[in-house]
Amino acid sequence: MRMLIIGLLYCFSTSIFAASVLPSDSVYQVGGTWQTENNESIKLESLAGKSQVIALIFTGCSNACPIIVESMKRIEKQVPMNMRSKIGFVLVSLTPDTDYPKSLKAFAEKKGLNSNWKLLRGNNVLVRTLSNALNERYKVIKDGDVAHSNTVTLLNEQGQIQIQASGTLTGIKPILKFIENNR
Amino acid sequence: MLRFCIVMLVFVSTNIWGQDGMANITAGEYRPLYLSSDSPVVSVSSFRLDKQPVTNREFQRFVEDNPKWQRDAIPSLFAENAYLSHWENTSNQYEPNSTDLDKPVVFVSWYAAQTYCQAQQKRLPTVAEWEYVAQASFTQKDGSQEKGYNQKILDWYAKAAKQPATEVGKDEPNYWGVHNMHGLIWEWTEDFNSNLISGESRDDSSVNKDLYCASGSAGAVNPSDYAAFMRYGFRSSLNAKFTLSSLGFRCATDGND
Numbered sequence: 001m002r003m004l005i006i007g008l009l010y011c012f013s014t015s016i017f018a019a020s021v022l023p024s025d026s027v028y029q030v031g032g033t034w035q036t037e038n039n040e041s042i043k044l045e046s047l048a049g050k051s052q053v054i055a056l057i058f059t060g061c062s063n064a065c066p067i068i069v070e071s072m073k074r075i076e077k078q079v080p081m082n083m084r085s086k087i088g089f090v091l092v093s094l095t096p097d098t099d100y101p102k103s104l105k106a107f108a109e110k111k112g113l114n115s116n117w118k119l120l121r122g123n124n125v126l127v128r129t130l131s132n133a134l135n136e137r138y139k140v141i142k143d144g145d146v147a148h149s150n151t152v153t154l155l156n157e158q159g160q161i162q163i164q165a166s167g168t169l170t171g172i173k174p175i176l177k178f179i180e181n182n183r
Numbered sequence: 184m185l186r187f188c189i190v191m192l193v194f195v196s197t198n199i200w201g202q203d204g205m206a207n208i209t210a211g212e213y214r215p216l217y218l219s220s221d222s223p224v225v226s227v228s229s230f231r232l233d234k235q236p237v238t239n240r241e242f243q244r245f246v247e248d249n250p251k252w253q254r255d256a257i258p259s260l261f262a263e264n265a266y267l268s269h270w271e272n273t274s275n276q277y278e279p280n281s282t283d284l285d286k287p288v289v290f291v292s293w294y295a296a297q298t299y300c301q302a303q304q305k306r307l308p309t310v311a312e313w314e315y316v317a318q319a320s321f322t323q324k325d326g327s328q329e330k331g332y333n334q335k336i337l338d339w340y341a342k343a344a345k346q347p348a349t350e351v352g353k354d355e356p357n358y359w360g361v362h363n364m365h366g367l368i369w370e371w372t373e374d375f376n377s378n379l380i381s382g383e384s385r386d387d388s389s390v391n392k393d394l395y396c397a398s399g400s401a402g403a404v405n406p407s408d409y410a411a412f413m414r415y416g417f418r419s420s421l422n423a424k425f426t427l428s429s430l431g432f433r434c435a436t437d438g439n440d
Contacts (some may be wrong), residue, residue: 024259125301128373132293132423133260139377147377 021158022048027133028159032126034092037104037119044130045159047118051087052155053175055167056127056136058095058146059107068167069111072152076116078176080183087179089117092130094138094146096121135164154178205231205436206360211324213315227315229438232308235351235362236287236370236433237299239270239279245299246277252295253277261294265426285350287368287431293423296371296432305434307373310418312435314411317365319358326358336410339366365410371432375418 022028028045036042053072057065072089079087093099104119113119122130131138138148152167154175165174208231212224246252246267254267254277267290270277279288291299293307300306308316320326327333352362421430 022258026258026260029258029260125297125306129294129297129423132376135422137376139374 023158023160025161026159027054027130027153027155027161030126030130030133032122032129034120034122034126035101036121037101037108039101042118042120047088047090047155048157048159050085050157051162052090052159053087053152054090054092054134054155055152056092056094056131056134056138056148058093058148059099059103060095061146066111067169068150068152069113071167071169071172073111073113074169075152075172075175075179079179083179083183084116087116089113090120091117092120092122092127094127094131094148095140096123096127134161204234206234207231207438208312208316208359210438211315213311213318215311215314225311227311230308230312231436231438232312232316232359232361233305233433233435234356234360236368236431237296238285238351239288240284242288242291242299243270243279243284245302249298249302252298257295260424262292262424263426265290265428266292266295268426269428286348287351287363289368289428289431290426291371291431292426293371293375293421297373300432300434303434305436307371307432308435309374310372310377313364313370313372314414316357316359316361317414318411319361319364321355321357324358333410336365340410340413368429368431369414369417369427371430372418375421376423 022045026048028048031044033041034044053075055068055072057068059065069091072091076087076089091104093104099121101121104121108117108119134151134153136149136151138146140146150167150171151164152172152175153164154162156162163175163178165172208227208229210229211227213227214224246254250256251258254270257266267277267288269283269290270279297307318325318327320329320332323329349367351367354362354366356362357364
């Protein structure tokens, strides 16, 4: 009986502990409920558990975004085989008013993104908060056009920023090096 | 007739000045200082703005209702160490000094300001909204050309930053009935850091070529508006987790139409 109570207490305490286990500086502290390209609702903290390469984009973007996505695909290709399941890729829409899950899905298909990738849509407050947490800046200039930082961020399994780099094919080299050194 | 007039007067005044401590701001146009004179102006839709900055008293209530935002509980992602550092540690909790209750809350990060406003079913004003209201003088919607008005603001900027010494709402309200837009604290805005960025990160010609240094002032609509330049410079130097002794905030909501 005593063991049972201790066991129950243990389970109880670990479940509470698990909920608050995010480090104080984890980007996942931003929280909130986000929609995926498959129209699922997920909590931001559900990205914890594996490293994530994350960038802010908008699907109507014609200049920098395709380069950011290509750079991230380059990272994906160069991740050592034994680490492939430990690194995910996340694209967050800067224009949730127009980037519905359907457009995110179409964007993912057009870019040939596999199931290692997640495309997320939040509300404007969440997006601004996440952007600030990633030290990124953006401004919606006019309908459908956004000026934004061209940054790719590597988060560790707990959502802490490991390294940030410019989202171009040469700019991402520090991220590749970081992954290589920490394999 | 007299009764009708009084009713009308009350009706009109509540419409103009708003209730619940917020002012109704009618829609208008505002030309950001960094745009050249032939660039389009920014339209500001009607909205409502707190007449006064949020006080220590009000923020204390929020923190009591939302313990996650206590000085000793806030995640480091959301604030620097100086968060609410002007509050006193009394019997295991932090609270403002009783003489500071009606002074504007400072040492708050963008995250804390944003969350406070959300908790009141409000939001932070945008830069455009804030500047639109800030350009009003005591008597005009646009006081930027009014003699002596900019100088008055600059005189305050010239003073060294120190803890706000006065309580909110003690100054003369501006055209909109809004207090303390100048002369007390700097204020967070929703998109405080979105001004000096590059459009699409590389060939952002139209967006901000006029922003940089000499061209910034030469191409500006009103180069004499140093006060606005200083606000832009200050905002772009901020990071959302910064907590400063002279930086507070007020909240806004969308307008009725």
